[in-house]
Amino acid sequence: MQSARNKPSAPRRTIPTELLQALRQRFGERFSTARAVLDQHGRDESPFEATPPDGVVFAATTDEVAEAVRLCGQHRVPIIAFGAGSSIEGHVLAVQGGITIDLSQMNKVLMVNSEDLTATVEAGVTRKQLNAAIKDTGLFFPIDPGADACLGGMAATRASGTNAVRYGTMRENVLGLTVVTADGKIIRTARRARKSSAGYDLTRIFVGSEGTLGIITEVTVRLYPQPEAVSAAVCSFPEVGNAVHTVIQTIQVGVPVARAELLDALTVRAVNRHSKTTLKEQPMLFLEFHGTPSAVREQAETVQEIARENGGEDFEWAVHPEDRTRLWNARHKAFHACIQLRPGARAFTTDACVPISRLADCIRETIEDTRTSSLPCPIFGHVGDGNFHCVIVADPNNAAEMQEAERLNQRVMQRALAMDGTCTGEHGVGMHKIPLLKEEFGDDAVDLMRRLKMAWDPLNILNPGKVVVP
């Protein structure tokens, strides 16, 4: 795949043979420089040019991660953490070369405290794996970014997804982390109390730091009681705005809706085609309610009434677990369904997030802007958070298309900023949003980020070329 957009922040650094030998000696077969392995670790779900590392360590323990970091540090060689490879902003691309530490084999659920509603897992545990492991405790872990991402990566990108409107994002749901610092020290950012005012919030500094301040090796998260009753519904609307207003009003009256997902007509078409569903190809809300049976009934009635006032029709309920699973599977596949609108294409997945009062405007303007483009630009998102994805589908071998996609992408981000929003609600900065941070926060705030990076990673070896340029 090609892309004109991949401008690394600095050239690849030279990897000393001595380091490769040391890693081979220490990790044996769990250190690889095989082409296929490098290639596999040089890409994610972003549209950016694959950029493989020079070697991959498959770490088994936090101590091993620390050893690998220390070895790389001695040679000032970049270190990139890799989990499920489901990131969307090129986070795992080795843009300055270096060694990737693959954490997918660190996949043990270490501790489940059902009385405290917490679990501690190794960074490579995926959200589905965690939920399978705790199924019998009556608890669940709600954060659901769609992909079966690993918890380490979800923490590192401050991920959220469909349940965030009710349960929060990784920011709210990570209680503590084990982290390997740039100098190969191992720290715990917090203990297991639900809250603390003890010192600077190390946990929140690492959550969302995209591997640039430390390598997350263990994650302690909050769990929640499985709701006694769950009910899901889809509802069609004449225009996107009606759907958005339904959700805004739902939140304003205090209905604790668990999920409130918007799909525009094009997304519904893509989903129908991909998942063989027969949803009406109109703007649509996917809703879910959690609570006691009577609370769920009451929430559903309130929202149904609000939807009706906003022109919503054809409320279809999915009360049985298998119906709900089918529905949410279809929703989760929306991203891939959209990409497959054009075989061989890649997607620029915009990630605007604005105050909800501006969301309808932001989506409407985005639709108007993309309507004239030759590229398909389906829109879906987490309306309750003011967050939506316009998936700009382009042919990676067509430079004009890639430029057009990039232009539209930039305009979505500028639009979000103009509405007091953020250029990324849940995907992260990666490489290509670095200039946007200056617009979003201003030079002086970005300078604080830069100074933090330099203070904690003075050699700039942790995922260099991402988030900030020191």
Add this chain to the structure above:
Amino acid sequence: MQSARNKPSAPRRTIPTELLQALRQRFGERFSTARAVLDQHGRDESPFEATPPDGVVFAATTDEVAEAVRLCGQHRVPIIAFGAGSSIEGHVLAVQGGITIDLSQMNKVLMVNSEDLTATVEAGVTRKQLNAAIKDTGLFFPIDPGADACLGGMAATRASGTNAVRYGTMRENVLGLTVVTADGKIIRTARRARKSSAGYDLTRIFVGSEGTLGIITEVTVRLYPQPEAVSAAVCSFPEVGNAVHTVIQTIQVGVPVARAELLDALTVRAVNRHSKTTLKEQPMLFLEFHGTPSAVREQAETVQEIARENGGEDFEWAVHPEDRTRLWNARHKAFHACIQLRPGARAFTTDACVPISRLADCIRETIEDTRTSSLPCPIFGHVGDGNFHCVIVADPNNAAEMQEAERLNQRVMQRALAMDGTCTGEHGVGMHKIPLLKEEFGDDAVDLMRRLKMAWDPLNILNPGKVVVP
């Protein structure tokens, strides 16, 4: 008031006359070196020896704060932010001398966005003032640390209080801040989107930084719809453990209880004496439920059943607003009621927070430990968060008592740490928990905090002697 405990981290710095002249010239009558003003700004609700600053600037705008910081920075003079003076760990004490910036005149509610459920206020706005200002919008700001603290101070100490079990703490409810940095720059930490993955979490770094990384001058917070129905109750239990288990089980079954406050028998006695109430002098829970009328009814029934199984009796309901106000006023006065158990006394307010599965043990051991002491040690707290305060009431003029109080205080913190908890759930570090941070996080993690402090405040002028020693 005297105390043996006040060991400043470094001597008072010399204040150049030139600086005092410059501040007088710039701020006129809003700069004061009057003894009474200095004394008033040298103390908070902690038991520590009053330590006044050398001058006080009453700032009216963020720009003025920035100017004052720049002037002090030129002379390497400490700067201490001061709001309502309700902190409990000596945060505002000028232990190395310097200039206090009083933000209480920055008390404007700048913006209420009722559609987005956000408000932006100047740092000196108090929580009650904010709630009065938004009363007619149908929204409220839930964080309630008891004292009518100002929002800037609440953000700076990562405060929480009685509603945190449902609505979270300042960590979860601050959307963004305006901050003056050590070099007198003005930054915004975030825009108004509900979530963001854009760069390092500046907001969360400043929340809980106790004025050591920057001076918070504006706060944007989340608001919530006023619940349609509210119901509160008190319930007595034979032992503290029964009350704690009632709350643990309530949370485990997923009842979204809004408040769940424990008072031990001694606290109830103090409250009765102070607020002229006639509560049964036994361990007691104060509970509150928010939601629709039927949801509140259902929650209350579930909790009542759980309480009964745990030996709870005499459930008394306060459905009318005035009854609830009376109840919560009594609860909010518990701290002062406890201090007044001995006229002229001061309180060491411990702030242990542990995983809730350990809370009953932690409180039981604390009661056993304090039972043999001659000092009254009433206990109350936020059970749903695993957080409780053992208020050790001592005579500040009696060195032996102050030492005994300090010994008990240290033991409470050690007990919390031994149970995977934190030495401070919501009050902060101030001066006297600095050594505890090393035990709680380890040297390497504290070193990261130290490096962050040095990167952002290289001259160590922002509230020196608090949180970390650079």
